[in-house]
Amino acid sequence: MSFRDFDVGTIGIVGSGAMGRGIAQIAALGGLTVRLFDTNPQAVAAARDYLFDTLNKLATKGKIKEADAHAALANIHAANEIGALSDCQVVIEAIVEKLDVKRALFRELEAVVGERCILASNTSSLPITAIAAGCAHPERVVGYHFFNPVPLMKVVEVIDGLRGDPTAGDALMELARRMGHTPVRAKDMPGFIVNHAGRGMNTEGLRIASEGVASFVDVDRIMREQAGFRLGPFELLDLTALDVSHPVMESIYHQFYEEPRFTPSPITGTRLAGGLIGRKTGEGFYKYADGKQQTPDEAPAPTAMPRRVWISRASHAAREQVLKLIAKSDAAVTIDTGNTPAPDSLIVVTPLGHDATTAALAENLDATRVVAIDTLFPLDTVARRTLMTTPATSHAARDAAHALFAADGVPVTVIRDSTGFVAQRVVATIVNIGCDIAQQQIATPQDIDLAVTLGLGYPHGPLALGDTLGAKTILTILRNMHSVLGDPRYRPSPWLARRAQLGLPLTHSEE
Numbered sequence: 001m002s003f004r005d006f007d008v009g010t011i012g013i014v015g016s017g018a019m020g021r022g023i024a025q026i027a028a029l030g031g032l033t034v035r036l037f038d039t040n041p042q043a044v045a046a047a048r049d050y051l052f053d054t055l056n057k058l059a060t061k062g063k064i065k066e067a068d069a070h071a072a073l074a075n076i077h078a079a080n081e082i083g084a085l086s087d088c089q090v091v092i093e094a095i096v097e098k099l100d101v102k103r104a105l106f107r108e109l110e111a112v113v114g115e116r117c118i119l120a121s122n123t124s125s126l127p128i129t130a131i132a133a134g135c136a137h138p139e140r141v142v143g144y145h146f147f148n149p150v151p152l153m154k155v156v157e158v159i160d161g162l163r164g165d166p167t168a169g170d171a172l173m174e175l176a177r178r179m180g181h182t183p184v185r186a187k188d189m190p191g192f193i194v195n196h197a198g199r200g201m202n203t204e205g206l207r208i209a210s211e212g213v214a215s216f217v218d219v220d221r222i223m224r225e226q227a228g229f230r231l232g233p234f235e236l237l238d239l240t241a242l243d244v245s246h247p248v249m250e251s252i253y254h255q256f257y258e259e260p261r262f263t264p265s266p267i268t269g270t271r272l273a274g275g276l277i278g279r280k281t282g283e284g285f286y287k288y289a290d291g292k293q294q295t296p297d298e299a300p301a302p303t304a305m306p307r308r309v310w311i312s313r314a315s316h317a318a319r320e321q322v323l324k325l326i327a328k329s330d331a332a333v334t335i336d337t338g339n340t341p342a343p344d345s346l347i348v349v350t351p352l353g354h355d356a357t358t359a360a361l362a363e364n365l366d367a368t369r370v371v372a373i374d375t376l377f378p379l380d381t382v383a384r385r386t387l388m389t390t391p392a393t394s395h396a397a398r399d400a401a402h403a404l405f406a407a408d409g410v411p412v413t414v415i416r417d418s419t420g421f422v423a424q425r426v427v428a429t430i431v432n433i434g435c436d437i438a439q440q441q442i443a444t445p446q447d448i449d450l451a452v453t454l455g456l457g458y459p460h461g462p463l464a465l466g467d468t469l470g471a472k473t474i475l476t477i478l479r480n481m482h483s484v485l486g487d488p489r490y491r492p493s494p495w496l497a498r499r500a501q502l503g504l505p506l507t508h509s510e511e
Helices: 018-029 041-060 066-075 099-110 128-132 166-178 199-210 216-225 233-240 242-255 266-273 316-329 356-362 395-405 423-439 445-456 462-469 471-485 494-502
Strands: 010-014 033-037 076-079 090-093 118-121 141-145 155-160 182-187 287-289 292-294 308-311 334-336 346-349 370-373 385-389 412-415
Touching (some): 041 066, 066 076, 141 166, 166 182, 199 216, 316 395, 346 356, 370 395, 395 412, 423 445, 423 462, 445 462
Parallel strands (some): 010 090, 033 076, 090 118, 346 370
Antiparallel strands (some): 287 292
8 A cells, every 4th residue: 555646635633632623723724624523522612612713813813814714614624423534535633642542543443434544643652553553554554743732833743653654654744744834754762753852851950950959940040041942941841741741751761661861850750749730730840920930039149259260271162261251251350370279269160071079179179169160152152151069169269250250240050069060961961862863763863953943942953952062072071971970871872972083963864
């Protein structure tokens, strides 16, 4: 059976919840006839009312033409029984995430639809091959994973099962474009692309918080204002809600047979059990008043400047960044140019992947005066800087460094000692997991980056982010963290290690 030159005019959608009605909306606006079915007829009626209101509001706001709204509404039909889907060329299920329920539905659909009808699953976590295993014709079963809210999230993952016909996936790729979405192709592996790649931000953010390195709000501020992400990990978890995110974290971890990179955190399990689910319940990692996130104010920066500063020479480029920033700030500070720090100098180190303690010991420095600064992102362009103390750093040294590096008005976050600060840890983990997705050939480098930027809203895809910061830099961060902690979650992906050492971009794919 082949689906080449496959013409789709009518699609069926089973399930009229948020996902089903979202898919119905973009399909109807794409000119397709939509048959919407649900075992609960009242749910279908509610979905049609919702779509009527939504499309009319879009027309009123000028987002779509009024004629297009009317045409789309005319394209959406309620299916009172599953037999009404018999003339569909594609049927998309958007029902509960239970394998036995999906299998039963697909068997029922096979008795109704034509031989060349593609059966698509909107599952976010179940193997497509397992769903297809219950079908007489598994070759026509394809994963078609949209994201909520469907009309705004313009990416859809097309997943080929092991027994799937690639031409069926090809047909769904073209159908996605017709509906105004960007399709990406993925192999049938846990988490596909987006949920797999998303482990880097969330699990590492949780690990940082669990180690007491920084608070939830400080981690989010660093990832937004230093690393340039739209949301920090805890804002993102509040948005998606822990009743969705925590089970996904556990599922991917177990499906990959307890892969250390994906280890969940007891933080989310405890908060989920306590009902601190996120924005939709009014409280998660943040509290929400009238839907608005409540964030504590930052304390003002100290004002007492150091008189003298000694800057590590371990990295010439990092040292130059710090010197340039101090000179630009017009702070009345003397630069200590000695080979070793003078007794009254504030000591600044610039570790990459190491903690402040390791950096201090490597140069035989007085840890009571050592403060580390993160130079992964340019100090003169970031909207926030991060400092890190050793367990022995005095309050005076900590506050003096804070005053110095906030002198130009850029806010500074001071964290406890950590291999790789916050931004280095999270970004390196994101890049590393993206590289491993490429190594496993789950998707092409182009589709990995495309899926992540559209599906997660990151400023760059993981491979492009690694290329922007430098593959060798990311490799150094990971190797240094791994050497200090011995934690296998930080072992570099072969994709990253080989390309970094050969000087190739991470987006480079072998012929």
